[in-house]
Amino acid sequence: MIQTILYVSLLFTDEISEIYGISDYSLAGNNKKKSIIRSIAQKDTEVHVVSPVFKTTESNLYCASQSYFDEDIGAHIHIPPIVDLHPVFNYISTTIISTIYIIHLHMRINFDSVIFYNFQLITALPSFILSKFMNTNLVVQFEDAVYYDTESGYLLRISSMLLRKLLNRSLDGAICVNTNLEELIYTDNTVVVRGFPSINTDIMDNYNGCTDTITVMFAGRLDELRGIDLFLSSIKCIDEDNIQFWISGYGPRTDEIKEYIDRLNDDRVSFFGTLPEDEYRKKLVTADIFVNFQKQDEKISYYTFPSKLLDYMACEGVILSTNMSDLEKEMNDLVILEDEEYIVDRLSEMVQKYSRSDNPYDQQIQRAKNWVMFDCTLERQGNKVQTMLADT
Template sequence: MNILYVSTLCSDVRFKKIFENSEIKPQQQSQKFHDLLSKGAAKSVKSVHVMSRPPINPTTNRSLKLLNNIEVNENITYQYLKIFYNPIFRHIHIFITGFINTLKWIFKNRGEERIIVCDILNLSISLSALFASKITGVKNVAIVTDIPSYMRNYNSGKRSFFKKITSSIYTKLSQYFVKKYDVYTILTYQMNDFINPNKKPYLVIEGMVDFNMCKVSNSLYDKYKEQIIMYAGSLKEKAGIRKLIEAFIMLNNDNARLWLYGSGEMEDDIKEYEKRDNRIKYFGVVPNDTIVKEQLKVTLLVNPRPSDEEFTKYSFPSKNMEYMVSGTPILTTPLPGMPKEYYEYVLLFHDESTEGMTKTLDDILKSDEKDLHKKGKLAKSFVLENKNNIIQANKIINLTTKKEYLI
């Protein structure tokens, strides 16, 4: 089997270069998700060809070279489409070149089993591949990691009139065309009714972890001496960050620390909290490799995303999977999109009030460190054995080839 993978995915080397030279950093969680899935698939198929609209914003990153080349890394070929500065021409060009290149790939691999995998959140390039697959009859798979309308509301903030208009158009087009795919890969069961009303074959995978993390150890001897609580991700009030910080400030523990990584609307507020409580430290946006290394050395990883928000039914935070595979215990809210099978392996905020969160943090930090470490190790074993990227990719391949539901 040959796979055409359509997204913003880059090779590790290329993404690192883009990240280091970008004024506005590209989303690392998206890169990691699609990187893991493509590499997992490459273990089981003849070839994976990535057709990428690189994660470059040309209006704010004019110093970056705009790409139009091919890169080969083991069993994966990366083809980068050229990006133009003009936003309208940029999307038209991506659609046309994406359509042509998809047809070329289909023709080149005629006579062999082929599937086209599309990240539906990248509309112009995924539509080009969708149209080409419909014309030629090649099966297509939609990877749905977010629902556009909820993502738009979650990311709401100060935007120009032009941005609001284009965002509205993007949302409507995405909602229409997402129903046109043959097979769906989604993060939660609740997503299915929303994006798959025609009841086509679908697969629920909450996310995936890197199989290679089985080689990485997490030892109590390598932990920081302080009791460090770490959060890495979107710094938004809707993500529960303010409540987490205020709960931590109420914590009567001089040895406790709260380390925050990421970007978002609360950055300035967090810097003010730093001044109020010297146990709080903000690190900004750093490479994911750095995040992963730090996760191994802290006491507790936390995700305070409120469980009563509507959008949480349609998401499973990728950070939860990354947290779990680190081997450091994770404390999270009981998100409605999280299957009950995870509850055995995570610590939960049963009371999501500020006072309730403070009590939970206090109880956990007072517990035996060996028991905490054991909890983290069990979580790591669970996701490596059941949710690693090779297993998850094979589920998608099996679903498309057997033409049946796999849940």
């Protein structure tokens, strides 16, 4: 018997980006969504994705609905009609239009379960209404507790908190990105899916480069929370010449970071900004030490998981991270953990110890690679989600 799943999330494919002229979005977050869809869209499961886009091209105030099948992720994509008025009105009108559209879609297809991404108004409320009036199982893909993120807008944080309280007792299941998020969900029918690496064995097999220079890489959003300031300060504390520091990412402080690096006038430092996916992967497989300097004492850091760690593990790099998320509880044998106040000294120590011919971190690197290649596969994670859905 075919199971039919509705997945509600602001998802961007190449076709959606081209039609609606949208290019400014989180690549990592979008890849997470695509991967979870691929993992669900296996045998005996049909997945329909509703992506409530709330922006049109500059020349259009209205766009009709769009539907097509995406071969890349193996799912039917549906974009509700769009009326482009004003950012505030767009958010409200998109929620209303998406609700009507989803109910109409259900009447044609008859979904067994609806999975919505995070407690966001445009994804959670339409899904909740569908589940209540059409007797459909309700599941959240819980990626982070955005109401603890001080950098998010006040209205977004408040609405997220209210939606969680409103929907929590109605949830039939939850897909959580770390074990800490399970504490916030009332249902016991939960599964932890951290994500999937974008590095595969083909990419690793094609890499034959080896130099005497040690490469330390920072990747991610360029803001205070993710620790870019801490990483930049560590550069000045490391005097070795046979080292290079790579920075890749985007964010509100991009221009400021570029100017700082120019003033630093250090030939060991390279800033790449946002890299195309293929170029990003090539950088990953040539780096040696990866850092995750996210602030560990922020609430949002406790309730999230940096999916870039999976790529780091897959490409056989040693990882130094602050003691955030549930890393100490779940991954202390895969990642080197250090408190924020001592992490710069720890990085300096690692650089001095590191060499390709006699790497003291080889066993840890191999354990991490084995875990990510075995546990974080589409088939294995998809089976975990299917088991959770069967229990709804």
